[in-house]
Structures are given as structure tokens and as C-alpha cells.
Amino acid sequence: xxxxxxxxxxIRLAFAFVFILICIRxxxxxxxxxxxxxxxxxxxxxxxxLDIAQGALSSVLYPKTLSLAVIVSLILVxxxxxxxxxxxxxxxxxxxxxxxxxxxxxxxxxxxxxxxxMPGGAVFSAPMVKELGYDSNLDPAQLSYTNYWFxxxxxxxxxxYPGVLLATTLAExxxxxxxxxxxxxxxxxxxxxxxxxxNIKTPSPVQTVRIRPPLGPFFKELLPILIVIVIGLSxxxxxxxxxxxxxxxxxxxxxIGLCIAIGWIWYTNNFTIKKIRQRFTDPHxxxxxxxxxxxxxxxxxxxxxxxxxxxxxELATLHIPMVIIxxxxxxxxxxxVGITVAFVGSTFPILIPLIHTSGEWQFAMAYIMxxxxxxxxxxxxxxLHLCLLLSNKYFGANLSAVYKLLVLPCACFFVASLIWFxxxxxxxx
Numbered sequence: 548x549x550x551x552x553x554x555x556x557x558i559r560l561a562f563a564f565v566f567i568l569i570c571i572r573x574x575x576x577x578x579x580x581x582x583x584x585x586x587x588x589x590x591x592x593x594x595x596x597l598d599i600a601q602g603a604l605s606s607v608l609y610p611k612t613l614s615l616a617v618i619v620s621l622i623l624v625x626x627x628x629x630x631x632x633x634x635x636x637x638x639x640x641x642x643x644x645x646x647x648x649x650x651x652x653x654x655x656x657x658x659x660x661x662x663x664x665m666p667g668g669a670v671f672s673a674p675m676v677k678e679l680g681y682d683s684n685l686d687p688a689q690l691s692y693t694n695y696w697f698x699x700x701x702x703x704x705x706x707x708y709p710g711v712l713l714a715t716t717l718a719e720x721x722x723x724x725x726x727x728x729x730x731x732x733x734x735x736x737x738x739x740x741x742x743x744x745x746n747i748k749t750p751s752p753v754q755t756v757r758i759r760p761p762l763g764p765f766f767k768e769l770l771p772i773l774i775v776i777v778i779g780l781s782x783x784x785x786x787x788x789x790x791x792x793x794x795x796x797x798x799x800x801x802x803i804g805l806c807i808a809i810g811w812i813w814y815t816n817n818f819t820i821k822k823i824r825q826r827f828t829d830p831h832x833x834x835x836x837x838x839x840x841x842x843x844x845x846x847x848x849x850x851x852x853x854x855x856x857x858x859x860x861e862l863a864t865l866h867i868p869m870v871i872i873x874x875x876x877x878x879x880x881x882x883x884v885g886i887t888v889a890f891v892g893s894t895f896p897i898l899i900p901l902i903h904t905s906g907e908w909q910f911a912m913a914y915i916m917x918x919x920x921x922x923x924x925x926x927x928x929x930x931l932h933l934c935l936l937l938s939n940k941y942f943g944a945n946l947s948a949v950y951k952l953l954v955l956p957c958a959c960f961f962v963a964s965l966i967w968f969x970x971x972x973x974x975x976x
Contacts, residue, residue, distance in 0.1 A: 551591055556857035560897070563588040567845075567893055571884050578837035581892060585845040592852035599848070606847030607840050611716050614798035615843075616836045619709045621805035623835060624826045626665045628809055629771060631826070632816035635663065638768035639675060644760045650747070653679045654740065657698040662772055664708050669698045669934035673941040688948035689744055691938045695949070696956065698934060699927065700736040702887060703919055704729035706801065707775065709835070710887035717846060717895040718915055722780065722797055728912045728971060732920055735963040742959065743952040771808040779804020842892035855900035862901070869905050870968075873898060873914050874921045881925025885932035890922040913971040920964035924957055 551559060567584035571577065582603075589599040606612060629635045639656060646652050653676060660672040673694050680690040702708050704726045715725050766773075783800020786793055793799070813823060849855055862872070876898065881890040895918070902914050926932060930946065939946055 555861055556854055557861050559591040560854055560858055563591055568883050576834055577889055578834060578841040581841035581845045585848040588848045589852060592854050594852055602847050602851040603844045606844045609843060610795050612840060612843040614795040615712055615716050616839045618712060618798060618801055619835050619839055620832050622664060622707055623832050625805055625809050626663050627826050628812045632812055634768055641764040641768055653693060654697040657694045658700055661698045661701045669694055669938040670941055672698060673938060685747055687942040687944040688952060691942040691944035691949050692743060692952040695935055695938045696740045700733050702923060703732040710891050713888055713891045714895060718899050728916050731967055736960060739956045739959045742955050771812050774808040775804045778807060846896035849896045859901055859904040869907060873918050877918045877922030878925040881922040882929045885926055885929030887926055909975050910972055913968050916971055917964060917968045924961060928957060
């Protein structure tokens with residue numbers, strides 16, 4: 548026994564974990580927080596400076612790290628290009644009138660915005676929700692809740708979300724398997740989300756009668772997103788089956804799909820060289836790439852330090868069920884930081900090896916689903932969630948009033964997640 552080996556591994560990991568959370572709360576970037584946390588973890592598990600540096604370098608040069616960094620960057624470029632070109636506004640305008648039911652229109656607008664990840668995206672859909680919501684006599688808290696909740700119904704599985712890509716990469720699971728298991732959570736979130744607004748009064752059918760616009764303009768504006776999903780995932784699937792040794796086949800397909808979609812936006816919207824250059828000089832892109840690299844350095848440090856093996860041995864003696872760890876750890880981190888990639892990046896490098904070493908890997912998808920569901924509930928309830936803060940500010944809603952509306956759907960969603968966990972568990976028996 549040497550160095551800090553006399554301290555239980557759980558305590559040492561908890562120290563590194565809390566250190567990351569403190570860094571985030573102190574307004575350090577996620578990249579800085581994870582990098583410093585990785586160094587702290589290495590020190591706590593007796594790794595020398597050279598071992599830490601070598602581990603960090605190998606993690607950064609890992610093909611999955613590089614490909615994910617490229618994908619996240621391109622997603623941000625796609626999102627920014629659609630916004631800068633006015634294509635996102637045209638998409639929403641072309642959708643208006645396709646559905647005449649006011650309540651459905653009210654929730655579909657933020658859901659449409661939710662298809663395209665963007666920081667503070669809830670503000671983008673807020674003006675339309677405000678216009679439609681006042682016709683339905685919603686108060687500011689109900690408007691903010693509706694805009695906030697339905698903006699996030701896709702984040703459990705939609706492949707354009709960095710948190711989803713990070714989860715599938717860290718867990719090394721097939722994207723289609725992941726989507727098929729996670730998609731029911733979106734259905735549950737959509738249905739449950741109606742509970743707080745189920746009794747609102749909507750305009751009479753006479754007031755809402757409109758001549759439906761054609762579908763063509765809507766699908767034309769939606770085309771870039773369709774290109775990414777259909778072409779990107781199809782190419783990735785084909786590559787993975789034809790070149791079995793190509794470890795980043797699916798990621799390559801998504802990169803190709805994103806490049807085609809971005810090129811299409813630039814071409815159809817007559818982007819100049821200057822305008823294109825501006826899309827790549829966004830500091831947010833650099834910070835996201837740095838964050839991805841730092842998360843994989845943290846993951847690599849977990850492996851190199853053999854922390855998980857030591858922790859698994861200690862947890863086995865404490866007889867803590869894996870399901871409890873899977874629920875509590877992501878939820879606590881999600882509620883503290885309010886960012887999906889943060890709870891995925893900090894908890895999955897711990898959870899995935901624990902599932903492996905616990906002998907329950909056949910149920911991995913059930914655990915992953917529960918971890919995502921629990922963690923994202925924490926994110927939704929976090930007072931630090933940017934979309935919640937911006938949505939409340941736009942509508943002039945009180946935070947406590949919005950929280951009261953969130954309690955019931957969050958509780959129901961948690962129950963639905965547990966039920967689905969049991970079903971998925973039995974599927975893999």
C-alpha cells in the first residue's frame with residue numbers, strides 16, 4: 548500500500564467528482580473542469596505526471612475523440628447556419644397552419660426548435676409560443692413551462708444532440724439500438740407534458756379555421772435536418788457493415804451527412820466566403836471541441852488509474868444495487884450543473900465500467916436508458932439550466948411557479964422511466 552491507497556477508492560473518486568462540480572459552479576468552462584478533474588483523479592490514484600500526460604495524449608488522439616469533436620463542431624455550424632440564413636424562421640413560418648388545433652400548435656413549435664441543438668434555443672421558439680399561448684389564456688408560468696418542456700422532448704435520443712453522441716460513444720453501443728430503446732421516452736415526455744396544461748381553454752373551432760398551406764415549403768426548409776439523419780446515418784450503417792474494421796464508420800457517415808447539409812444551406816442561401824468564415828470562428832465551437840477532449844481525458848484517466856475496479860470491489864462489499872447508483876449519480880450531477888453533456892461526460896465513464904464489472908452487461912441498455920432518463924430529469928429541474936432561465940425571463944415567469952408545473956410531469960416521467968426500465972430489462976433476459 549502506498550500514497551493514498553489507504554483512502555477508500557469511492558472517497559477518492561468522490562473527491563475528484565466534487566472537485567469537477569465545484570469548478571463548474573465557480574463558472575470554469577466544462578473543458579477546464581473535466582481536465583482539472585482528470586488530473587485530480589490521476590493524483591488521487593497515484594499516477595505520476597508522465598503517466599497522466601501520456602494518458603491525456605492517448606485519449607485526445609483516440610479516433611472516437613477526434614470524430615466526436617468534428618461532429619459536435621459541424622452540428623454547431625449547421626445550427627448557426629440555419630439561424631443566420633433565416634432558414635429556421637422560415638421552417639417555423641411554413642409550419643404555421645398545417646395543424647389547426649391550437650394546443651397542438653402550441654407544443655409543436657418548441658418541439659420543432661428542439662430538433663436543432665442550440666444554446667438557449669428555448670428563446671427562439673418563445674415568440675411563437677407567446678403569440679399562440681395568449682390566445683389560449685395561458686399565464687406566464689404556463690407559457691414558460693410549455694416552451695421549456697416541449698423544447699427538450701428529443702434530447703433522450705436525437706442523434707444531433709452532443710449528449711446523445713457522447714453517451715453512445717462512451718458506452719460503445721449501436722446508435723440504432725440506442726434510438727430504439729430511448730425513443731419511447733420522447734413519447735412519454737410528449738404525453739406527460741400535457742398534464743399541467745390539460746385544462747386550458749382553447750379558441751373555438753370557428754376561430755381556428757384556416758386554409759392549410761402546402762407541405763412543400765415546410766419540407767424544403769426541413770431538408771438539411773433530413774439530410775443529416777437519412778443520409779448521414781445510412782452512410783454510417785453501410786460503412787459499418789462493409790468495412791467491419793473501420794472503428795468510426797458511423798461517425799464518418801454522420802460527418803458526411805452534416806457536410807452535405809451545411810453545403811446545401813450555404814448554396815441555397817447564397818452564403819458569401821465572409822459569411823462562411825464567420826460560422827467557423829465562433830468561440831463556442833472551440834470550447835465544445837475542448838470539452839469533448841477533456842471528457843475523454845477524464846474517461847481515459849478512469850481506465851488508466853484502475854479506479855473503477857477498486858470502486859466496484861468496495862461497492863460489492865456495501866451491497867449497493869446497481870440500479871440505485873444508475874438513478875442517483877446522473878440525477879445529482881444533472882441537477883447540480885444543468886447540462887446534459889456534463890452529466891453524461893462525468894458519470895458514464897464511471898457507470899459503464901461498473902456495469903461491465905458487475906456482471907450485468909447484458910442489461911446495459913436498460914441501465915443506459917435509466918441513466919439518461921434520470922440525469923435529464925435532473926437537468927430539467929436544475930435552476931442553472933440556461934433554457935429555463937431564458938424562458939422564464941422572456942415570459943416574465945416566476946421560477947417557483949414554473950417549478951410547481953414541472954413537479955407532476957417530472958414525477959410521472961420518472962415512474963414511466965422505471966416501468967420502461969423493467970420492460971427493457973426483461974427484453975434482455
